[in-house]
Amino acid sequence: xxxxxxxxxxxxxxxxxxxxxxxxxxxxxxxxxxxxxxxxxxxxxxxxxxxxxxxxxxxxxxxxxxxxxx
Amino acid sequence: xxxxxxxxxxxxxxxxxxxxxxxxxxxxxxxxxxxxxxxxxxxxxxxxxxxxxxxxxxxxxxxxxxxxxxxxxxxxxxxxxxxxxxxxxxxxxxxxxxxxxxxxxxxxxxxxxxxxxxxxxxxxxxxxxxxxxxxxxxxxxxxxxxxxxxxxxxxxxxxxxxxxxxxxxxxxxxxxxxxxxxxxxxxxxxxxxxxxxxxxxxxxxxxxxxxxxxxxxxxxxxxxxxxxxxxxxxxxxxxxxxxxxxxxxxxxxxxxxxxxxxxxxxxxxxxxxxxxxxxxxxxxxxxxxxxxxxxxxxxxxxxxxxxxxxxxxxxxxxxxxxxxxxxxxxxxxxxxxxxxxxxxxxxxxxxxxxxxxxxxxxxxxxxxxxxxxxxxxxxxxxxxxxxxxxxxxxxxxxxxxxxxxxxxxxxxxxxxxxxxxxxxxxxxxxxxxxxxxxxxxxxxxxxxxxxxxxxxxxxxxxxxxxxxxxxxxxxxxxxxxxxxxxxx
Numbered sequence: 001x002x003x004x005x006x007x008x009x010x011x012x013x014x015x016x017x018x019x020x021x022x023x024x025x026x027x028x029x030x031x032x033x034x035x036x037x038x039x040x041x042x043x044x045x046x047x048x049x050x051x052x053x054x055x056x057x058x059x060x061x062x063x064x065x066x067x068x069x070x
Numbered sequence: 071x072x073x074x075x076x077x078x079x080x081x082x083x084x085x086x087x088x089x090x091x092x093x094x095x096x097x098x099x100x101x102x103x104x105x106x107x108x109x110x111x112x113x114x115x116x117x118x119x120x121x122x123x124x125x126x127x128x129x130x131x132x133x134x135x136x137x138x139x140x141x142x143x144x145x146x147x148x149x150x151x152x153x154x155x156x157x158x159x160x161x162x163x164x165x166x167x168x169x170x171x172x173x174x175x176x177x178x179x180x181x182x183x184x185x186x187x188x189x190x191x192x193x194x195x196x197x198x199x200x201x202x203x204x205x206x207x208x209x210x211x212x213x214x215x216x217x218x219x220x221x222x223x224x225x226x227x228x229x230x231x232x233x234x235x236x237x238x239x240x241x242x243x244x245x246x247x248x249x250x251x252x253x254x255x256x257x258x259x260x261x262x263x264x265x266x267x268x269x270x271x272x273x274x275x276x277x278x279x280x281x282x283x284x285x286x287x288x289x290x291x292x293x294x295x296x297x298x299x300x301x302x303x304x305x306x307x308x309x310x311x312x313x314x315x316x317x318x319x320x321x322x323x324x325x326x327x328x329x330x331x332x333x334x335x336x337x338x339x340x341x342x343x344x345x346x347x348x349x350x351x352x353x354x355x356x357x358x359x360x361x362x363x364x365x366x367x368x369x370x371x372x373x374x375x376x377x378x379x380x381x382x383x384x385x386x387x388x389x390x391x392x393x394x395x396x397x398x399x400x401x402x403x404x405x406x407x408x409x410x411x412x413x414x415x416x417x418x419x420x421x422x423x424x425x426x427x428x429x430x431x432x433x434x435x436x437x438x439x440x441x442x443x444x445x446x447x448x449x450x451x452x453x454x455x456x457x458x459x460x461x462x463x464x465x466x467x468x469x470x471x472x473x474x475x476x477x478x479x480x481x482x483x484x485x486x487x488x489x490x491x492x493x494x495x496x497x498x499x500x501x502x503x504x505x506x507x508x509x510x511x512x513x514x515x516x517x518x519x520x521x522x523x524x525x526x527x528x529x530x531x532x533x534x535x536x537x538x539x540x541x542x543x544x545x546x547x548x549x550x551x552x553x554x555x556x557x558x
Contacts, residue, residue: 005352016352021116021263023453061356 002068004041004049007061015043018063033057040069073443073465078103081467085479093120100470104462115470116451118256124474126422126494127448129252131155133261135218137346138269139248141165141297141322142330143175144213146205149182150198150230151220155252156182164511166301167324174211181205190222195233202237202245213327214244216268224251244327246272257449257471259345259425266349273330274353286335289384290318294351294362295343295426298323300516305523306342306367313381313392321347334358338383340365345425345454367519368527369434370403399521407437410528413536415439420486422446422472422495423509429458431490431509434518434527443484446472448492474498488535503543505534 005016006026013026024047030039031053038053049066058064082101086094099114119125128136131149136159139147149156161178169175183189183197202215215237217230234247248268250261291310296303303323310317318336319329333339339351339362351362363383365376374396381392417440421428428445435442442462446469447454455468462468467484469476477495481504489499490509499506507513507530515530517523 005356007352007355021259021451023451061352063356 001065002049003063004051004066005061005063006058013060015041038064041066073467075103075105075465078465078467081480081483084483085476088475093123096120097473097476100472101476102468104459104464104466104468106460106462106464112452113455113468113470115447115455116256116259116449117471119471120473125448125471126474126492127256127471128258128261130250130254130258130261130264131218131220131252132159133258133263133346134248134250134265134268135159135216135261136163137258137297138262138265138322139216139218139246141167141177142216142325142327143167143169143177144211144326144328145216145244146176146179146181146209146212146214147216147218148198148201148205149180149220150194150217151183151185151222153182153184155220156180156218162511163297164299164514164516165297165323166304167298172209176209176212185220185222190226193226193228194223195228195230198228198230198233199237202233202241206241212243214246216246216248218248219251221252224249224253244272244276259449259451262346262425263349266347266353269330269350270353273327274334274350274357287316288337289315289388290336291315291338291340291380292319292321292329292333292336293317294321294339294341295345295347296320296323296519297343299510300512300518302517302519302523305517305520308522309367309373309377309395309520310340310380312395313377314388315380315384321350334360336360338363338380340380342367343426345450366430366433367523368431369437369524370399370407370521371437372430372433373399373521373524403521403524406525406528410532411439413532414528416441417487417535418443418484419488419490420444420481420484421509422448422469422477422489422491424448424492425450425454427490427509429454429461431518432461434524435531437524438528438531440488440531442466443486444469444480446470478502488531501543503540503548505537505540507531507534 003018007014015026016023025044027042027044029041031037034057036053037057038051041049041051048069050069051064051066086098089097102113135147157180160180165177167175167177171178183194183201185194189197230247234245238245246268250264254260293303296306303320307317319333339354339360341351341362341364344364354360355362365380366372367376377392377396381389419435419440419442428447432442444467445462448471488505490507492510493508496506496508512518518527
């Protein structure tokens with residue numbers, strides 16, 4: 001269960017994996033609606049995580065627990 | 071000299087030939103040819119160094135005590151463990167500060183628990199608590215203590231957190247146990263991270279931002295990740311103050327504990343060394359909603375860019391003042407460039423430094439008409455390389471965690487006119503007859519930040535490069551040629 005810090009940059013969303021001390025651009029995020037946010041998240045290096053979808057879009061940056069997927 | 075990608079790649083291939091197969095495969099990922107369009111291969115970084123190579127990296131203790139915690143002047147930083155780690159790194163980084171050393175400031179002093187065999191066998195917790203009592207008697211003006219673990223503390227499993235907790239209750243001062251044992255991580259980079267985490271847990275979380283002593287102002291900013299090497303933070307601070315901002319805290323060069331505690335109320339965090347202090351900025355952004363901005367005050371071009379970018383975060387009053395300051399200083403730096411550029415024009419520079427300088431100082435060199443032929447970091451992460459790629463020209467050599475052999479090889483091939491790296495490389499290259507500047511602590515000079523610093527930077531580079539002593543030395547590759555010519 002790694003911690004991901006998701007933040008908004010000029011070039012879109014960015015994820016920071018605290019454990020790996022690694023910054024990567026977010027390639028895709030499953031749900032980005034105002035009332036549903038999260039789900040499968042794919043990072044620029046191809047690694048996949050799953051964030052339990054939130055019922056509302058969080059104010060970024062936000063630390064989220066993620067599960068390794070794929 | 072303009073390089074092309076094939077030549078640079080050929081050079082990389084050649085240097086890799088000496089390694090055994092496995093090491094070769096690994097090292098190949100750490101060397102790359104720059105492609106400004108971002109299509110080049112992604113350089114691998116923040117990985118364990120190969121056994122048997124000469125690496126210039128430091129340890130987690132170096133990252134925590136030497137870099138992040140050490141410069142906080144009104145706290146006592148105890149090097150907990152054997153005497154050497156603290157003693158050999160004492161005052162070497164030249165983090166300048168004001169105050170009376172030994173009375174209310176402790177930056178250049180070395181405090182250690184001096185572990186003996188007995189402490190390894192029976193544990194050092196008792197000794198640690200004795201030391202804190204002694205320090206309280208000897209230095210009553212110290213605002214707090216940080217306990218910087220050295221390797222043995224982690225190996226024998228001492229509970230420094232418990233000691234810190236007990237002592238904190240007893241003396242009522244900030245006491246920070248830092249688990250920065252040297253063996254952790256692959257380089258000093260993890261030490262920065264650990265230090266940032268302890269700053270968060272023991273300094274920021276312990277304070278209530280509402281109860282902070284300072285009154286919050288509209289133009290409050292904090293300088294983050296400037297360690298005041300040779301006075302760098304001071305020469306940056308005056309520029310920020312001239313454009314109308316109020317610098318509340320310096321993290322951590324010439325910084326105090328109170329400044330750190332007051333930081334959660336600032337409007338903007340200005341990050342100089344992103345590598346070592348981005349963690350705390352991330353935390354403050356999430357918890358206190360403070361945005362942060364990376365800036366670069368090396369050389370007039372970057373100074374102007376950064377001052378404008380910083381001012382853009384504030385109102386028109388600040389923006390107008392920034393333009394005023396930029397215009398005023400132009401009269402100051404133009405003569406410097408006029409004087410030194412003809413002497414330095416077209417000279418080639420190779421850099422191999424730490425967290426931010428391999429990309430930040432490029433602007434200053436280019437302002438002097440110099441060219442970067444190779445640059446690399448000791449302990450960078452992928453984001454550092456992503457930020458470096460647009461700064462350097464196409465086909466420039468990039469190297470991560472370069473080994474002693476690689477650096478010497480590249481120096482022979484690229485034939486730089488100047489090398490900027492650390493003290494471990496300094497004497498090797500000087501003996502090879504290559505002008506060298508120690509770019510970690512500015513070779514006993516500085517400051518290099520800001521407009522004032524640029525004048526010193528330009529003078530130093532000229533003084534080193536055009537020093538007549540280099541003609542008296544023959545680099546090894548030239549010697550070989552001479553003897554070959556003689557043989558023929």
